[in-house]
Amino acid sequence: MSSIDHALLESDSWFGAVPAERRALLLAQASVRSVAAGTRLYGVGDPPDGLWAVLDGQVRLIGYPAVGAELVVLMMGPGTWFGELSTLDAGPRPHDAVAFGPARVLHIGIEAFRRLAGATPELWWDIALLACAHQRASLAFMMNTLSQPIPVRLARTLAGLARAAGGTSIELRQEDIAAMIGVSRQTLNKALKAMEREGVIAVEYARIKVVDADGLRRLGTG
Amino acid sequence: MSSIDHALLESDSWFGAVPAERRALLLAQASVRSVAAGTRLYGVGDPPDGLWAVLDGQVRLIGYPAVGAELVVLMMGPGTWFGELSTLDAGPRPHDAVAFGPARVLHIGIEAFRRLAGATPELWWDIALLACAHQRASLAFMMNTLSQPIPVRLARTLAGLARAAGGTSIELRQEDIAAMIGVSRQTLNKALKAMEREGVIAVEYARIKVVDADGLRRLGTG
DNA sequence: CCGGGATTGTCAATCTGGCGACATTTCAGG
DNA sequence: CCTGAAATGTCGCCAGATTGACAATCCCGG
Numbered sequence: 001m002s003s004i005d006h007a008l009l010e011s012d013s014w015f016g017a018v019p020a021e022r023r024a025l026l027l028a029q030a031s032v033r034s035v036a037a038g039t040r041l042y043g044v045g046d047p048p049d050g051l052w053a054v055l056d057g058q059v060r061l062i063g064y065p066a067v068g069a070e071l072v073v074l075m076m077g078p079g080t081w082f083g084e085l086s087t088l089d090a091g092p093r094p095h096d097a098v099a100f101g102p103a104r105v106l107h108i109g110i111e112a113f114r115r116l117a118g119a120t121p122e123l124w125w126d127i128a129l130l131a132c133a134h135q136r137a138s139l140a141f142m143m144n145t146l147s148q149p150i151p152v153r154l155a156r157t158l159a160g161l162a163r164a165a166g167g168t169s170i171e172l173r174q175e176d177i178a179a180m181i182g183v184s185r186q187t188l189n190k191a192l193k194a195m196e197r198e199g200v201i202a203v204e205y206a207r208i209k210v211v212d213a214d215g216l217r218r219l220g221t222g
Numbered sequence: 223m224s225s226i227d228h229a230l231l232e233s234d235s236w237f238g239a240v241p242a243e244r245r246a247l248l249l250a251q252a253s254v255r256s257v258a259a260g261t262r263l264y265g266v267g268d269p270p271d272g273l274w275a276v277l278d279g280q281v282r283l284i285g286y287p288a289v290g291a292e293l294v295v296l297m298m299g300p301g302t303w304f305g306e307l308s309t310l311d312a313g314p315r316p317h318d319a320v321a322f323g324p325a326r327v328l329h330i331g332i333e334a335f336r337r338l339a340g341a342t343p344e345l346w347w348d349i350a351l352l353a354c355a356h357q358r359a360s361l362a363f364m365m366n367t368l369s370q371p372i373p374v375r376l377a378r379t380l381a382g383l384a385r386a387a388g389g390t391s392i393e394l395r396q397e398d399i400a401a402m403i404g405v406s407r408q409t410l411n412k413a414l415k416a417m418e419r420e421g422v423i424a425v426e427y428a429r430i431k432v433v434d435a436d437g438l439r440r441l442g443t444g
Numbered sequence: 445c446c447g448g449g450a451t452t453g454t455c456a457a458t459c460t461g462g463c464g465a466c467a468t469t470t471c472a473g474g
Numbered sequence: 475c476c477t478g479a480a481a482t483g484t485c486g487c488c489a490g491a492t493t494g495a496c497a498a499t500c501c502c503g504g
Contacts, residue, residue, distance in 0.1 A: 409461055411484085449501090
């Protein structure tokens, strides 16, 4: 357990707001898993298996709007907690959680969580607030994506990805970014190139570097 | 208070699952409001003002993706509860709630709810489950809308509207339905006509009648 | 250091949906 | 029953996105 970076976890706006004694309860029950690239932590329809957090690497939440189609619902970087919805309402998982690249994750099994929450019901309250935060993020995502011109969607998505990655380097194929904002790879490439010409980002191989974060925010307010 | 239709409210999958004694607590604090068409019950950014339910008519949740643009997030018919997100996390309203047509709504003020929940903390649990249900609905909506061909989105939306209306008659202008699935009125009209030719629906003036509910489901599974 | 698979850059052809315009139909109110 | 406002049905045109194709570039493993 000594490998858990407490400062990182507390930097998360949700976990950081959970009182320290309950944070300790959760962490005491958590196990660290190192997973290979592409590992599916859970899948659509699975029964609840507890709470997760990203320690290193990135985890994607992926939905399936239709057979053969994928939609990246959310991309999560270190410090982010997820999996609270099924933990709360005991319903099936609404999406896949897949490790993008090798990752280290924190896992609290559903039985362990229920045991904890049985003794400390405030934990239910805590993850309800996590659910609220994710609900707001979902709504914001819908607003971002629907009926917005592509450059704006792209700017907002990149800003979010950069924040999730905790830096200025976004390690994603253009194809993945295209899927996130719902356009073809070719169209995305054109938009990226246009943004690069404005000096806001630098397009590299399987990577986008944010050169001018303020410029990105400005483009996202169009 | 005698004008509250208990059978209607209990038919809601969330409220119906709340234990009867807590349902009674909530209803005892609720006031009935009759509002004119277009009344805004609350708006984006407002502080929390409690829980609501639709008794008669319809209420739309509307977001604003950009200046001048509207997005109907959710359309709610009689029996539906809403407003739990801000009630739970005390954050600002993420969208407007607007009465479509004259409506009767149930309202439990935020102070009243907090007083109730102070004495009966299980109420927090209850509305957390409501939040979960809405989160799942949001995710489903995202799957429906993003990267789905128009006929599929239309079929799913109509199926949902028919269910919300509690029958086979959907009383909406084509312009409103178009806004819900994010297309122009003209495009929607074309899709409606195509669906009518397949014998699944009947298009009337400011109204859609579902003729073949099974056929609608089939089209929504494309 | 070199070859092959993966990723990106770019083009032309095609298609889809948005938009403006306008005729037609329906409804409500005098 | 008549009239005007609201809603629907249908054009054609156009901007922009998709698709398929292919060359160029990059990275990794042997």
